Amino acid sequence: MLLAGTVVADPETVIEDGAVVVEGDRIAAVGDETALRDRYPDHEHRAFGIVAPGAVGAHIHSVQSLGRGIADDAALLDWLNDHVLPMEAGLGADGMRLAAELGYLECIESGVTTVIDHLSVHHAAAALEAAVDSGIRARAGKVLMDTNAPDGLRQGTERALAESEGLIWNYHGADDGRIRYAVTPRFAVTCTDECLRGCRELADAYDGVRIHTHASENTDEIGVVEERTGRRNVEYLHEVGLTGDDVILAHCVHTDEAEREIIAETGTHVTHCPSSNMKLASGIAPVEDYLARSVNVALGNDGPPCNNTLDPFTELKQASLLAKVDARDPTAVDAATALRMATLNGARAAGFDRVGALREGWKADVIGVDTDLTRATPVHDPVSHLVFAAHGDDVAFTAVDGAVLYDEERGGHQTLDAERVRREANAFDVPGLDA
Numbered sequence: 001m002l003l004a005g006t007v008v009a010d011p012e013t014v015i016e017d018g019a020v021v022v023e024g025d026r027i028a029a030v031g032d033e034t035a036l037r038d039r040y041p042d043h044e045h046r047a048f049g050i051v052a053p054g055a056v057g058a059h060i061h062s063v064q065s066l067g068r069g070i071a072d073d074a075a076l077l078d079w080l081n082d083h084v085l086p087m088e089a090g091l092g093a094d095g096m097r098l099a100a101e102l103g104y105l106e107c108i109e110s111g112v113t114t115v116i117d118h119l120s121v122h123h124a125a126a127a128l129e130a131a132v133d134s135g136i137r138a139r140a141g142k143v144l145m146d147t148n149a150p151d152g153l154r155q156g157t158e159r160a161l162a163e164s165e166g167l168i169w170n171y172h173g174a175d176d177g178r179i180r181y182a183v184t185p186r187f188a189v190t191c192t193d194e195c196l197r198g199c200r201e202l203a204d205a206y207d208g209v210r211i212h213t214h215a216s217e218n219t220d221e222i223g224v225v226e227e228r229t230g231r232r233n234v235e236y237l238h239e240v241g242l243t244g245d246d247v248i249l250a251h252c253v254h255t256d257e258a259e260r261e262i263i264a265e266t267g268t269h270v271t272h273c274p275s276s277n278m279k280l281a282s283g284i285a286p287v288e289d290y291l292a293r294s295v296n297v298a299l300g301n302d303g304p305p306c307n308n309t310l311d312p313f314t315e316l317k318q319a320s321l322l323a324k325v326d327a328r329d330p331t332a333v334d335a336a337t338a339l340r341m342a343t344l345n346g347a348r349a350a351g352f353d354r355v356g357a358l359r360e361g362w363k364a365d366v367i368g369v370d371t372d373l374t375r376a377t378p379v380h381d382p383v384s385h386l387v388f389a390a391h392g393d394d395v396a397f398t399a400v401d402g403a404v405l406y407d408e409e410r411g412g413h414q415t416l417d418a419e420r421v422r423r424e425a426n427a428f429d430v431p432g433l434d435a
Helices: 033-039 062-067 076-090 093-109 124-134 157-171 193-205 219-229 233-239 257-266 274-279 287-292 312-327 335-342 344-350 382-388 418-427
Strands: 002-010 013-023 026-032 045-053 055-060 112-118 137-141 179-185 210-215 247-251 269-272 297-299 366-369 395-400 403-407
Touching (some): 002 366, 002 382, 013 033, 013 045, 026 033, 045 382, 045 395, 055 093, 055 297, 055 312, 055 344, 093 112, 093 124, 093 395, 093 403, 093 418, 112 210, 112 395, 124 157, 157 179, 157 193, 210 233, 219 233, 257 287, 269 344, 274 312, 287 297, 287 312, 297 312, 297 335, 297 344, 335 382
Parallel strands (some): 002 045, 055 112, 112 137, 179 210, 247 269
Antiparallel strands (some): 013 026, 045 366, 366 395, 395 403
């Protein structure tokens, strides 16, 4: 397959009249379209306005997709306790599978090829099966909550860790490594010391397993953790072993100097979720400060109830604009930096090698973006266009490992039955809707 157009191979490499050649699960060549067509005359030819690496949703909650819009205009802990946790507690295996399918459909058709997915306490296997069947690249895991949680979601520590280990055995490395596991304590508010230390021990016991949790999203959350532990959030997580280059911390909005040094010195990854942080009025993450300390900052949408979309282009734009407003500096988080956060940085956080750019020998995770639009006329700078003007519904083609998952020209989704998923989601009786 030869995909032609303006190729944004990475944030600093743009090839006008370029092409990407895909063979199997790899990129065979990237370069001038005419030269590559001569070199690969028998390859199927497809043309798009822009050919780019797929985005990495480095912190999402696919299983909250059925709750889009149920918890608007609420602060974080109220949002969580009054709406989202009751919904998660009420979902059976079929509901969890449906929610995950719906989330992955939206990701794939919006140009997301990799996710770091924070599932739920129960029926995580149903969601992981949906990830396998969808074709998306995923780092995902079951949630652990052993204290300060609703009865329907609180588990004993040993059971929670044992169930997590069982999922590692069954899914870590599935489908030739496309699915990988993350031990996923919800956050310090709902996990005991024993649970969090157990998460570290479990991750250390299995090669390539990571840890994914929330941290310092909201001042109320930080207050709860500080009252219980005597430590600020990141300091406490560091104490119990939840920092390091195998740890992804979502949000990190409210951190002090000592915590930022811990994050930088340990190589801990941070996922910035600007739209969610704005909607929940959590605050503005110090992204420029993290980047100046060489912290790897990725981008995520968070969950549909606190963002209402899994469109990565939403976060690309908001990440840049919010940083500029925060710093009163129009050069803060420029377009190339934002795109790097959404691609290469996200892949690094997720622990997938040779993902996040279009380079020879790298994984063929690639999207085709339509620019035959008034909104895309003219495209003077394709990187700027992707960050500031493109929308998820501009994506016409998505492939992961060279397998086509979405092709607008050929009927849309190629793996999951999108019509069936949308029909069932519209008819689904969402738990907690009237909470």
